[in-house]
Amino acid sequence: MYSIPKVQFRECYENNISENDMSSILIQNVLLEDRRVQVLIEGNRFREVAGELTVAVPEGAEVIDGSDYAIVPPFYNCHCHSAMTLLRGYADDMSLMDWLTKKIWPFEARLTEDDIYLGSRLAILEMIKSGTVFFADMYWKQRPTARAVEEMGVRANVCVFVIDTMDAKTLDGLFEELEQWHPMTSRLTKAIGPHSPYTCSASLLQRSAAVSEQLDIPLQIHVAETMREVQECREQHDGLSPICYLDHLGVLSKRVVAAHMVHLDENDVFIAAKRGIVSVYNPCSNMKLSSGIMPYGQMSRAGCRIALGTDGVASNNNLDMREEMKMASLLAKVQTSDPEMMPASETLRLATRNGAEAFGIDAGEIKTGKLADAVLVRLDDPAMLPLHNFTSNYVYAAGSGLIDTVICDGRILMRNRRVEGEDEIRNDIRKWKERH
Ligand SMILES: [Zn+2]
Numbered sequence: 202m203y204s205i206p207k208v209q210f211r212e213c214y215e216n217n218i219s220e221n222d223m224s225s226i227l228i229q230n231v232l233l234e235d236r237r238v239q240v241l242i243e244g245n246r247f248r249e250v251a252g253e254l255t256v257a258v259p260e261g262a263e264v265i266d267g268s269d270y271a272i273v274p275p276f277y278n279c280h281c282h283s284a285m286t287l288l289r290g291y292a293d294d295m296s297l298m299d300w301l302t303k304k305i306w307p308f309e310a311r312l313t314e315d316d317i318y319l320g321s322r323l324a325i326l327e328m329i330k331s332g333t334v335f336f337a338d339m340y341w342k343q344r345p346t347a348r349a350v351e352e353m354g355v356r357a358n359v360c361v362f363v364i365d366t367m368d369a370k371t372l373d374g375l376f377e378e379l380e381q382w383h384p385m386t387s388r389l390t391k392a393i394g395p396h397s398p399y400t401c402s403a404s405l406l407q408r409s410a411a412v413s414e415q416l417d418i419p420l421q422i423h424v425a426e427t428m429r430e431v432q433e434c435r436e437q438h439d440g441l442s443p444i445c446y447l448d449h450l451g452v453l454s455k456r457v458v459a460a461h462m463v464h465l466d467e468n469d470v471f472i473a474a475k476r477g478i479v480s481v482y483n484p485c486s487n488m489k490l491s492s493g494i495m496p497y498g499q500m501s502r503a504g505c506r507i508a509l510g511t512d513g514v515a516s517n518n519n520l521d522m523r524e525e526m527k528m529a530s531l532l533a534k535v536q537t538s539d540p541e542m543m544p545a546s547e548t549l550r551l552a553t554r555n556g557a558e559a560f561g562i563d564a565g566e567i568k569t570g571k572l573a574d575a576v577l578v579r580l581d582d583p584a585m586l587p588l589h590n591f592t593s594n595y596v597y598a599a600g601s602g603l604i605d606t607v608i609c610d611g612r613i614l615m616r617n618r619r620v621e622g623e624d625e626i627r628n629d630i631r632k633w634k635e636r637h
Pocket residue numbers: 280281282423460512513
């Protein structure tokens with residue numbers, strides 16, 4: 202069982218002003234787990250979720266007939282590089298180092314801020330279409346992604362990315378920018394993002410941890426993704442694994458969100474649980490790059506906080522969290538030779554509530570008083586029939602095309618599978634491709 206410490210990042214709450222105070226939505230007779238409920242959203246919160254409402258429905262509320270739908274929390278993608286949608290299908294089926302040095306890094310070096318903005322818009326469109334309302338983003342420019350988030354109505358935690366290849370002046374500028382950056386909306390929060398223990402010096406890692414503590418913001422980092430990373434870390438740091446090395450430096454805390462966490466020994470798992478860090482399981486990326494498998498069974502038994510992420514499109518090749526859920530569960534079962542490992546309800550919680558909690562967002566549950574994030578899933582598709590168990594069908598059988606409606610912070614971002622402005626994004630991407 203998980204024991205999830207309460208994390209409250211100041212940033213989330215200081216700026217927690219709804220842009221949507223006036224509007225209300227009533228979803229009637231919708232399936233929630235195994236019962237039919239009425240869902241009333243006022244402003245950006247669930248005013249009431251109940252079999253029968255006890256409060257009056259405000260005049261002018263938008264009414265949705267929920268009879269053909271189930272309502273579930275949307276996905277919270279806890280590790281992503283959104284602008285990498287531009288690299289979809291650009292380089293596949295290569296070894297990690299060849300892939301990075303010969304294809305990905307040279308391509309990324311040519312990307313402008315406008316390109317990153319466009320790639321982020323495509324990513325957000327793809328995420329909304331597959332039921333995701335939040336992503337934790339790491340990329341070398343954050344402002345273009347932040348702008349896309351603010352415009353398109355989703356939530357994100359966008360990090361200021363730092364790495365040893367930057368000179369001292371650039372790093373000083375980035376830390377200063379991080380302190381002075383105040384996102385325009387409560388949907389957007391900031392983080393510090395040292396790339397990894399193998400690409401950041403001890404002092405850069407410690408400086409990042411200090412700013413994370415001082416500003417009370419998350420620290421996003423890649424940890425123990427490949428066997429080679431672990432071997433080199435042990436060679437360079439007195440036999441310490443990446444997790445032990447980070448702990449030795451005093452970097453680990455409940456603010457740390459560590460992607461991958463594939464190659465861990467028993468002591469690493471113990472430390473991850475003890476420090477309360479969030480480990481992000483990225484099964485598709487880890488399989489595609491042949492990195493390995495996160496020891497999910499061992500970690501969940503130890504009480505580690507675990508959430509789910511897609512990683513970037515260059516190594517996935519999509520941002521579909523529903524697909525990620527199925528892969529996560531199946532891979533955990535294969536790894537442990539235990540068919541009872543990571544059952545559907547636990548997998549769904551990993552992709553929804555655990556992700557929201559990891560970033561201090563008061564959402565991830567369809568419950569009175571929570572922030573109003575939700576998706577409506579069609580129940581009439583063959584893959585959803587018969588309806589013995591909604592969660593089983595949703596995790597193992599459905600495609601994300603069954604997600605009909607997406608609501609974030611009390612605002613409808615997709616209805617009948619249409620997202621405002623989607624044709625313009627498609628056209629912009631086609632034009633961009635003609636130039637590249
Ligand atoms: Zn990554």
